[in-house]
Amino acid sequence: MGTLAGKTALVTGGSRGIGRGIAERLGRDGARVAVHYGSNEVAAKETVAAIEAAGGSAFAIGAELGVPGDAAALWAEFDKHADGVDVLVNNAGIGLYGTITDVQEADYDRVFAVNAKAPFFIVQEGLGRLRDGGRIINISSGVTRIAFPITVAYSMTKGAINTLTHTLAKDLGPRGITVNAVAPGIIDTEALDGLPAEQKTGMAAYSTFNRIGRPSDVADIVSFVASEDGRWVTGQVIDATGGSALGV
Template sequence: MGAVTSAGIGTETSAGTDTSAGRLAGKTALVTGGSRGIGRGIAERLGRDGARVAVHYGSNEVAAKETVAAIEAAGGSAFAFGAELGVPGDAETFWAEFDRHADGLDILVNNAGIGLYSHVGEVEEADYDRVFAVNAKALFFVVQKGLDRLRDGGRIINISSGVTRIAFPVTVAYSMTKGAVNVLTHTLAQELGPRGITVNAVAPGIIRTEMMDGIPEAQRSEMAGYSTFDRIGEPADVADIVSFVASEDARWITGQYIDATGGSLLGV
């Protein structure tokens, strides 16, 4: 059976240069899977930008509370709420928990997801169903049931993946889920444009999270070599892009797939 593992998780959240503190003041932002890795980096960055941040978690309440504490220690405002995704009724439960803490939303970052690392001939049906349930179906219905909470002029930012551009046979089913996210992104952008809502996808490559713990140094060097910058990305590299897309500066950008892989495999 193919291994199903958490995607985009970790604890390192090194920050990029912050020149825009306060530009999201008065906004409420929600980051799904916001307790660790890329999600935590995004949540902390939006907090530094002045947004009140809802940190969603699926199971790790401790990590979510640590993220909230980090945001508050930096002078921001945040709260955590839990809801498992990929199960029946997940979107209803998700929004019911959010509504206990906030009235309305300005920025929705769909980051939560799991990985499936198996070649096409090794993928088990149960694993296939699970990765689509979390990465595509849950995201779809979280958005659907959240549209009446999202204020006009808001932002939806979907975290996609560079594997929709680069063929990695070992991630075929996972890659398919992110392809579905890309289609949803440009379709929603067209539908929500009249409300002034922008919808974009940000697609990371290899990012340094706790998933990399235990990977031999030689393999890490190979992974770093995928990027034209010859390094592995940091959560802040993605978070800073999300910060821009969430801001008023990006008001004329919608329906776009933004490659955030550090120029991975450009010469292939």
């Protein structure tokens, strides 16, 4: 029996990268996992298959985020498979590179729509489905602690996620619901495919462990705060950067 046996989890953006790592870990913990995807149904079904091959249970749901009605559409798909949720992981997000002088308004609006607005309304729409004693886990980023001018707009969205986390923890505490954020650093996902070895070496040097993180490094932290063992932790942003830029 896993630590989440009998529980239902929803992981947005659960088909690839960090999201897939989280979905697979929660599946191994015994949760029935809703693997959300925005456009890549094939990848979502592969994640479901991997969870099932490991003895778990999962289903895929598709909904584009960052568009009007996205939260309602996501939950409508979820409701076809389950009647409630115990663990909600707001992982889906997009990046945006550009300094303050480079970012265009349309791109700014888009990154906020996906990274900040969508999680807000996913929670709002999901509160009636989220069981007492449940968990909300928001995926933030180390860029809220370490300044990267090239990601200024993206970094702002994650700052908003941290504030949402802190505020919801206070609001939902009477229901026994914990709300935490996990803030990864540089993680080895598809986004790094094709980068030169020397660039990856430089990325690894940010961490005190001198390596690039793995999705499992983040998923294991999510697993803890999703479990009963994490019941006394709420309103926190948990640094998952592998000690990046500690001496700065």
